[in-house]
Amino acid sequence: MQRTDFxxxxxxxxxxxxxxxxxxxxLIIREAFLGITRYDxxxxxxxxxxxxxxxxxxxxxxxxxxxxxxVAEGARREEYVxxxxxxxxxxxxxxxxQWGDRWLILPGEPLSRMVETATGHAVATLExxxxxxxxxxxxxxxxxGASGHAGSAAQSEQRRA
Amino acid sequence: MQRTDFxxxxxxxxxxxxxxxxxxxxLIIREAFLGITRYDxxxxxxxxxxxxxxxxxxxxxxxxxxxxxxVAEGARREEYVxxxxxxxxxxxxxxxxQWGDRWLILPGEPLSRMVETATGHAVATLExxxxxxxxxxxxxxxxxGASGHAGSAAQSEQRRA
Numbered sequence: 001m002q003r004t005d006f007x008x009x010x011x012x013x014x015x016x017x018x019x020x021x022x023x024x025x026x027l028i029i030r031e032a033f034l035g036i037t038r039y040d041x042x043x044x045x046x047x048x049x050x051x052x053x054x055x056x057x058x059x060x061x062x063x064x065x066x067x068x069x070x071v072a073e074g075a076r077r078e079e080y081v082x083x084x085x086x087x088x089x090x091x092x093x094x095x096x097x098q099w100g101d102r103w104l105i106l107p108g109e110p111l112s113r114m115v116e117t118a119t120g121h122a123v124a125t126l127e128x129x130x131x132x133x134x135x136x137x138x139x140x141x142x143x144x145g146a147s148g149h150a151g152s153a154a155q156s157e158q159r160r161a
Numbered sequence: 162m163q164r165t166d167f168x169x170x171x172x173x174x175x176x177x178x179x180x181x182x183x184x185x186x187x188l189i190i191r192e193a194f195l196g197i198t199r200y201d202x203x204x205x206x207x208x209x210x211x212x213x214x215x216x217x218x219x220x221x222x223x224x225x226x227x228x229x230x231x232v233a234e235g236a237r238r239e240e241y242v243x244x245x246x247x248x249x250x251x252x253x254x255x256x257x258x259q260w261g262d263r264w265l266i267l268p269g270e271p272l273s274r275m276v277e278t279a280t281g282h283a284v285a286t287l288e289x290x291x292x293x294x295x296x297x298x299x300x301x302x303x304x305x306g307a308s309g310h311a312g313s314a315a316q317s318e319q320r321r322a
Contacts, residue, residue, distance in 0.1 A: 012261025012273050013191050013254065017184050019265065021257070023175075026182060030174050034304060064264070085264050087299040091256040091287045093174065096182070097304075099253055100173025103225070103246050104180065112173050116291050117303040124292050126252045129285045130277050138248040142278040143195060143258075 019063045020089065024048055024056045026096075032066065032086065033093055037079035065089070095126050180224045181250065185209055185217050187257075193227065193247065194254055198240035226250070256287050 020026055024046070031042055043053050057080060060066040065086040071077045082089075094114050101111045113122040128136050181187055185207070192203055204214050218241060221227040226247040232238045243250075255275050262272045274283040289297050 010270065011191070012259075012266055013257050014188060015265040016257040016261040017187055021182060021184060021187060023178050023182060026178055027175060030172070033299070033302075082299070088263065089260060090289050090299050090302065092253070092260055094289050095252040095256040095287070096174050096177040099249060100177040102249065104176040105173055109171065113305045114289070115303055115305045116297055116301055118301065119291070120305075121292060122305075123297060123302065124290045124294070126256070126287055126289070128251050128255050128275070128287070130280070131282060131285050133285070136277055136284060138194070138243070138251050140277055140279065141194075141251065141284065142276055144274045144276045144281075144283075 016092075020060070020065060020092070022056070024052060025060060026093075028053075028056055028060065029065065029082075029086065029089055030093060032080065032082050033090070037081055038071075039078075039080070042080070060086075091126065094123065098125055177253075181221070181226060181253070183217070185213060186221060187254075189214075189217055189221065190226065190243075190247065190250055191254060193241065193243050194251070198242055199232075200239075200241070203241070221247075252287065255284065259286055 020029060027046055027048075028042060031045055036042055036045060039053070039057070042048070042057070043050060046053070048056075057066065061068055061080070064083055066080045067083050068078045068080060071079045097112060097114060101113070105111060115122050128141065130136055181190060188207055188209075189203060192206055197203055197206060200214070200218070203209070203218070204211060207214070209217075218227065222229055222241070225244055227241045228244050229239045229241060232240045258273060258275060262274070266272060276283050289302065291297055
């Protein structure tokens with residue numbers, strides 16, 4: 001049996017990185033989650049060059065993460081809004097935010113939290129669980145890919161032996 | 162009131178991207194989750210240049226995501242293993258994997274799933290919920306940052322007005 005192998009071409013993680021896994025792109029998405037929609041606002045808040053911003057916005061629109069729409073009916077000026085596909089990146093954004101808060105924020109620095117606006121309470125910590133809700137540690141997890149074989153690290157070592 | 166504002170310097174998402182949000186770095190982490198530990202195995206599987214791989218591994222070790230350790234007690238050869246901090250990236254990896262499967266895999270292409278090795282069952286779909294388990298959509302979410310103000314898109318527009 002072969003170790004689970006994702007070629008760059010068909011791995012959903014690699015494809016996700018291709019589309020949104022680039023520093024500026026993910027910061028643009030972060031701003032979009034904060035409600036930013038205007039080109040000039042993205043530009044000013046991120047301090048990104050116009051060339052770079054235009055390039056990243058085009059890629060995100062072409063990829064279906066953002067949509068361009070008139071700021072008002074009949075208006076010529078356009079804004080950029082998250083599509084349903086873009087909205088669905090919320091788990092990626094929250095996973096990064098929570099991990100960063102846990103590991104990269106120094107004692108005394110303020111934490112950043114995703115909150116439910118209605119209550120002001122922080123959202124629950126994302127956790128990988130089984131379908132019946134048991135928390136799963138990394139040692140209990142494996143990837144089942146194109147080959148259909150699930151493999152944990154330990155099993156792969158055995159297979160290779 | 163000000164719109165919630167993360168400078169690049171203190172945003173946990175930006176910090177996370179700085180450390181692991183780079184195409185090769187996240188693919189190295191993906192391979193580490195699959196059980197890859199040896200330099201040559203990373204190199205061969207990713208088809209990455211040795212310069213680029215050495216650079217990325219150093220950054221991940223310096224940042225605390227991977228640790229170098231002898232392959233066996235007293236051995237000179239070293240391997241790279243995920244630290245606890247690295248293990249904890251599982252939510253980021255699973256969020257990207259599940260999003261990629263939902264949005265970037267074409268009909269007929271095989272899905273890639275994170276599974277519980279013991280049962281072979283796919284892990285639960287990550288979902289942003291309140292602490293009492295209610296699923297929350299993007300419109301119900303805001304970010305509370307350094308300023309302590311939570312802001313949704315709609316509220317921010319009101320504040321600006």
